[in-house]
Amino acid sequence: MELRPSRRSVLAGLLGSSTAASLPGAAWAQATPRRGGSLIVAADSEPRNLNPAIVASNGVFYVASKVIEPLAEQSYDGNGLAPRLATAWHGSPDGRSVTFTLRPGVTWHDGRPFSSADVAFSALEVWKKLQNLGRVVFKDLEAVDTPDATTAVLRFAKPTPFQLIQNALPALTAVVPKHVYEGSDINANPANTRLIGTGPFRFVEHRPGQFYRLERNPNYWDSGKPYLDAIVYRVLPDPGAVAAAIEANQIQLAAFSSVPLADLARIGRVPGVAVVTKGYEGITYQLTVEINHRRKELADVRVRRAISHAIDRKFVVDTVFLGYAETATGPVPKFDKQFHTADVTTPGFDPRRAEALLDEAGYRRGGDGVRFKLRLLPAPFFEQTRQFGDYLRQALRAVGIDAEIVRNDTPGHLRAVYTDHAFDLTVGSPVYRNDPAISTTILYQGGLPPGVPFSNQYGYNDPQMNALIAKAAETVDAGERSRIYRDFQKLAGEQQPIIHVAEFTFISVTRDRLRNVANNPRWATSNWADAWLAS
């Protein structure tokens, strides 16, 4: 009797472990795609307004990006962008206009032709006026010229960097049909819940509490695509249920880390299941300690640097994130080669140096070993923000700062931090969206009105920082602009107005018969025209 394992089983084992170790979906792209089949995926939330042109958030994109397309999508290849509704774009040297060449022969799901008028309408009436992110990026948009059906020229009142517009294309430029929205209350239009777009899938049905159903758009401009007949989003808010469903092959994808990190190692060993860590680089989250500079202790840069020294970022990545994250040095994540610089003076883990700095700042340990007390508000957004709060409390205690944890639900937390400023430290998780000007510099810019969530409500108002941000905003030259943002990172590293601890994205768990997974940096929120199910 031969007890040696067969070659086939060894090979299968190797393959299994290699999928678990997150090979990019591109590895399968060579195989011949198979048409047909319904993809069933888990959804943990049900946004009421599904219109991505109004609500630029991941929960909306997850469903809507298959129906309504942006002008361009992020890509691992080339200059980082792949064409969608626009085939070419270039900016004028003075930064006052950007010209888009649009894809011809595209029709809306209701059969009407797509044209530059739709882009003009979307840009002026929706992105600029209504969209959470577009209100910042397109604030100086003055007019959109449409010399012909396939050309749209965005004109700006002030120089607006072409680099910023380019970086904003994937998330901020979902195009909606003018003929559906024009003359109506855009926010209340029924098409916000029954989407009409140009994408590879048509919106069919939403049953609240149960599912969304999308079906193949037979007239999609990219002929031959999509491969899937339908996509069904099953509403599964409970993480345990998601893990069980994917193990039972009832769903083929659990995106956005809906399977808990702690369960990944185990579920990765289940045959037919793959854990994929790629495909979210374009929507990197940052674990930060946000600081209320109104506290006199925290207004002192030495205290802020001491806090930064007290945090063991490696420990946080290994225990809180179980290794599914990277340590951070500043406001631009490492993935963004365009802007990131490692040349910063962000304080590393060094509790002794932290104590020395605190002593130097005049906050010596009292009889009970405590230098001063703080209120610490961990954001309730992720399990990791809460857990890091527990860690931070202990890390601060080690250097003599007594932080009392105050927990709130999401509305309570937003009010306490961004309106009432009733906090000393808070654990935050801002999103980096491909360009510092989209949602990052707003966290550093001084003099903003109170009440705006995810903006600088920290009482930080540094003239040097404000000047850098203002200068970058009007710098049209990409190289120069990137250089300014590197200075911005250096200054942030020095002053530590916000302490960056880790960068994390999401993890997908898939059945391995789902192919072309994670083949772009915003994969979960891209159009899935090339995704297919092996038999």
Added chain:
Amino acid sequence: MRAANRFFSGGGIVGTMLVAGVAIAALLAPVVAPGDPLALIGRPLIEPFTDWRFPLGTDRLGRDVLAELLHGARATLIVGGAAMLATLIVGIVIGTLAGFIGGTVDEALMRLADAFQSVPTFILALAFVSIAGPSLTSVVIAVSLGAWTAPARVLRAEILSLRRREFVDAYRVLGMAPLHIAFREVLPNALPPVITLAAVIVANAILVEAALSFLGLGNPNSVTWGAMIAEGRAVFRSAPFLSAIPGVAIVVTVLGVNLLGDAANDAINARQAQV
């Protein structure tokens, strides 16, 4: 004598041992596990019984599970005890007033009790804590909010029947002040059934506190068993001991308190049969 015999029968002994065990754990917590039980002092996720420094292992952040368990016993007993006291005080005052004064006062107080009882205890607690913010005091108040109606009703019924006894008339004829009669003379006679309710209140308070902590509405700056379970839930498939250990602690404590309550009930019944 006989009451005591009745108390120390099977369930009573087990209940006493369980509760005493938890109480000793709570008392010894600062000795056995000095310092902050939330301190991150070990390698994360050490299995129980594998490292003598951490007999029950460590959690996801490297906290000593034994230290958390012992300090959690304190929080649990403090919440249980404080909630019982608050509940009994409110219940006794309202029940006694309603039963003794009767009429409109009784009617009003009992409708108030109806209003509180028509909302499930836990929902009431949840609503209160989410408004008042999580802290020991708010958890105690939250538990009492839903629990006071039981002792109030029991007490009212007792007082109503005692009120007809001639000794109450005798005190009135003596010129004793009505509130004095109600609280000093009648109330003690009505207490035995309420005392057995106390065990139910403690057990319920422990469970509500655990549930609130589990939902993240406990006091985040102290260890509680409910919070430990919630914390362990994320790694339940790979490290089930993190949830199981505090879970067993809750079961043991609630079981002990209930056995103790039953035994007290038997003893009181035996005593009353004697009287």
Added chain:
Amino acid sequence: MTAPLLTVENLSVVFRQGPKQVRAVDGVSFTLRPGGRLAIVGESGSGKTSVALALAGLLPRRGVERGGSIRWPSLGNSVCAGRDVGVVFQDPMSSLNPVLTVGEQVAEVAVTHLGLSWDEASLRAGELLERVGLPQPHDMADAYPHQLSGGQRQRVALAMALAAGPKLLIADEPTTALDTLTQAQIVKLLDRLARDTRLALILITHDLVLARGMVETGMVMNSGRVVETEPIDALLSSPRHAYTRVLLEATLDPDAPPARKAKKLPGPPLLRLSGLRKGFGRGVRRVTAVDGVDLTVMKGETLGVVGGSGSGKTTLARLIVRLLEPEAGEIEFTGLDLLAHRGAALRQTRARLQMVFQDPLSALNPLATVRRLLSDPLRIHGHVAPVDREAAVIGLLHRVGLSPDLADRYPHELSGGQRQRVNIARALASRPELLVLDEPVSSLDVSIRAQILKLLDDIQRDLGLSYLFISHDISVIRAVADRVAVMDNGRIVELGTADAIFTRPSHPLTRALIDAAPRLHRKAL
């Protein structure tokens, strides 16, 4: 010679509770012929009820040891309680099911034991209810127990006991809870029924006098043992045993001359009631319990108030001590308008106007020691300095004939007589001028009753108190009262000196009450 119905030999009943055991019945033997009548006479704790329960097979299974033998030679030995032995208890309310009509309850017994159909049983129930003397028995059959009076309930209980045609009826204190007039009716009924159906009867009672005329044989029990068993007339006329004599001497004779001759008492009345009225309920359910009562109590006298149950006696007592507010009328106490008193003034007046309640156990707080019970009035009225309170408590205990050793006892640790003494002591503590005594001896054993009446007499003599003495028992009133008021339906129907009332009763009710009283000797007509 027919076989005896029942032979009891050396019966003993021992109750066990943990390590403690109580020998309730100790070596009791007797026989009963078919149709024979026996009274088991004894005071509380004598074991008489345990004998009855043993005979009926109703002793609890747990914690009880029964010794000796009970045999039924003429019945075979399979005796079934309910079928062969009917039982009537003291409190008819607790032996009836509150949610069934009385007709159903009687019929149910017949269905269970005689195997009758419901229709037949209902018919039989109607006959039985008629036989026990219920008025309009067919309407009564549809009534629920709470709609009946106490006497009517006892008749229903009797009908149930007789429904299966038993050979023996055990009646355990069947009249104790009833007033004098009803008591006499039930006694007559029992007598007639036993005679008509050749039913054997065992009457359990504390009252020797009640047994006379109903039974042939009297068996006196004390502390679980039989003291003597004699034909009833012999027992009453020439008791041999000392204990029987004690019982007899304590028995009040309703035909004796009134104990007190009316004194001429000077001065204004201590208490004056005029036009006092109080009702309960509203509309058609309204009952006027006290309806325009005028009375006076002079200093140093005892005014006896007598009447049947529901006559308004207790309401009157509670009105006087301000436990109830009258709807109309005036109460004048020592010349003061008592109804005008509120708050502190009322408290002061209360010290001078105290009450002794009917049920000595219920009137004492179970959780208070005797010392605390007696200290309360001293503390409330503050007429004794705190340092002197202990001495005052001891003095009060002496005054009512109790040992100071009892000061640390709780009420449940005292005997019935001791409890009533404590109640009296408490009432005396605030140095009252008037005591309202609401049936102060009706729940006590005969021998104790005599002692308490003696005590009250002594106290009155020594302290010059006035008593308003309420009782349903005309014999008791005769023994204590200077003047007597007879109450019926909330009104005073006759008022006069004891001498006048007992020798020349003018109201029919007064006469009926006097006639109904159980007597040691047949009344000379």
